[in-house]
Amino acid sequence: MVRVLHFADLHLGVENYGRPDPATGLHTRLLDFLRSFDELVEHALSQAVDLVLFVGDAYKNRDPNPTHQREFARRIHRLAAASIPVCLVIGNHDIPHTAGRANTLDIFATLEVPNVYVGRKPTTFEIPTRSGTVQIIALPWIVRSHLLSREDFKDHSLSEIEELTLMKVENVLEKQLERLNPDLPIILAAHGAVQGATYGSERSVMLGQELVYPSSMMSKAAFDYVALGHIHRHQVLREAGPPIVYSGSVDRIDFGEEKEAKGFVVAAVEKGKADFEFISLTSTRRFVTVDVHADGTDPMAQVQEAISAHNIHDAVVRLIIHTTADKNRQLQDREIHKLLGDAFKVATVVRDVQRVSRLRLGPEQNIAQMAPLQALETHLRLKQVPKERIDTLLEYAQRLMTGGA
Numbered sequence: 001m002v003r004v005l006h007f008a009d010l011h012l013g014v015e016n017y018g019r020p021d022p023a024t025g026l027h028t029r030l031l032d033f034l035r036s037f038d039e040l041v042e043h044a045l046s047q048a049v050d051l052v053l054f055v056g057d058a059y060k061n062r063d064p065n066p067t068h069q070r071e072f073a074r075r076i077h078r079l080a081a082a083s084i085p086v087c088l089v090i091g092n093h094d095i096p097h098t099a100g101r102a103n104t105l106d107i108f109a110t111l112e113v114p115n116v117y118v119g120r121k122p123t124t125f126e127i128p129t130r131s132g133t134v135q136i137i138a139l140p141w142i143v144r145s146h147l148l149s150r151e152d153f154k155d156h157s158l159s160e161i162e163e164l165t166l167m168k169v170e171n172v173l174e175k176q177l178e179r180l181n182p183d184l185p186i187i188l189a190a191h192g193a194v195q196g197a198t199y200g201s202e203r204s205v206m207l208g209q210e211l212v213y214p215s216s217m218m219s220k221a222a223f224d225y226v227a228l229g230h231i232h233r234h235q236v237l238r239e240a241g242p243p244i245v246y247s248g249s250v251d252r253i254d255f256g257e258e259k260e261a262k263g264f265v266v267a268a269v270e271k272g273k274a275d276f277e278f279i280s281l282t283s284t285r286r287f288v289t290v291d292v293h294a295d296g297t298d299p300m301a302q303v304q305e306a307i308s309a310h311n312i313h314d315a316v317v318r319l320i321i322h323t324t325a326d327k328n329r330q331l332q333d334r335e336i337h338k339l340l341g342d343a344f345k346v347a348t349v350v351r352d353v354q355r356v357s358r359l360r361l362g363p364e365q366n367i368a369q370m371a372p373l374q375a376l377e378t379h380l381r382l383k384q385v386p387k388e389r390i391d392t393l394l395e396y397a398q399r400l401m402t403g404g405a
C-alpha cells in the first residue's frame with residue numbers, strides 16, 4: 001500500500017484582498033498561500049506519506065516572478081530531500097501562450113532534480129517509493145493544437161473539434177495503459193474538467209473553450225485512483241472502482257470560495273483498491289460575508305449586532321447593508337469601519353438602498369387634476385402593493401368618501 005498526498009491548484013501569486021507585509025516585503029496573500037502549503041508539507045513529512053502528487057496550477061499566471069518560483073521550489077525540495085518522490089503535472093495556468101516557451105515547472109526536469117517527476121505531456125512514470133512502486137499516468141492540461149493538425153480544425157464545428165480531441169486523448173490513455181505493469185497500482189493524474197463536477201470560482205469562460213472529459217474516460221477499471229486538479233472545490237465524483245477525486249485548491253481566492261473547505265487528499269493505494277481521506281487545512285484565510293437589514297429605528301445598532309454575530313477576526317470581510325433612503329442617512333462610514341477593525345481586510349462595504357420610485361407624469365397630466373381614488377391607486381402601485389390589496393383599500397376609501405360603513 002502506497003500513501004499518496006494529492007493536491008492541486010496552489011496558485012501562488014494571487015493577491016486579491018491583501019497588502020505588502022512590511023516585515024517580509026512579500027504580499028500578505030502570498031504569505032497566506034505559503035502558510036497553507038507549509039502545513040501540507042509538514043503533514044507529508046510527519047505522517048509517513050510515500051509520494052506527493054501535485055495536479056497542476058502552481059502559480060496564478062504563466063510568468064511567475066522569481067520570488068514565487070523560489071518559494072515553490074523550496075517546499076518541493078524539502079519533500080524530495082526527505083526521500084519523498086514528487087510528481088508535478090502541468091495545469092492550464094502553467095502553460096505558456098506561445099509554442100516553444102517553457103512551462104512554469106520545466107526547470108525541475110531541466111535540472112533533473114532528484115525525486116521530482118514533471119508530467120508536461122501525456123506520459124507514464126513508474127515511481128519507486130519506500131512502500132512499493134506506483135505507476136502514474138500524467139494527463140496535463142490539453143491544448144487542442146498540440147493534439148490536432150490544421151486539417152483537423154478545418155471545416156469543423158466546435159463540438160466536432162471537441163469530439164475529435166476527446167478521441168485523441170482516449171487513444172493516448174489506451175497507449176499508456178498498454179505499457180504498464182498490470183500487477184502494480186495505477187494512478188491517473190489529470191488536470192481538467194470532468195463531466196459531473198461542480199465548479200467553484202474557476203469557471204469556463206465560454207462554450208468551446210474548455211474540454212470536458214466524460215466520466216467514462218476517468219473510470220477505467222485499470223485505474224486504482226484518479227487524482228484530479230483544475231476545479232477549486234473539493235469533491236468526489238466516484239467513491240470507488242476507481243475513486244475519482246478533485247482535491248480542490250489549498251486556499252481561498254475570492255468570496256465564491258467562502259464556504260468551501262480547503263485542503264488535500266491522502267489516498268492509500270494498492271492494486272485493485274484505494275481508500276482516501278480529505279484533510280482540511282487549518283491555516284487558510286477565512287472569508288466572511290456579513291449581510292444585514294438595517295431599516296429599523298436604529299440602523300447603526302442593527303449593523304453592530306450583525307457584525308458582532310460573526311467571527312471577523314483575521315478574516316477578509318465584506319459587509320452588505322440593506323436599508324432605506326431615510327435610514328441610510330443615519331449610517332456612519334467611520335463608525336462602520338471601526339466595527340470592522342478586527343478584520344484582516346475589509347473587501348467592500350455595500351449599501352443596498354431601496355429608493356421609492358417617483359411618479360413621473362407626462363406633459364398632458366397634472367396631479368391636481370387626478371381624482372382622489374386615482375391618486376391613491378397610483379400611489380399604491382408605486383409602493384408595489386399587490387393588486388388584491390389595492391382593490392380592497394380602494395373599496396374602503398370609496399366607502400369613507402361616500403360616508404358608507
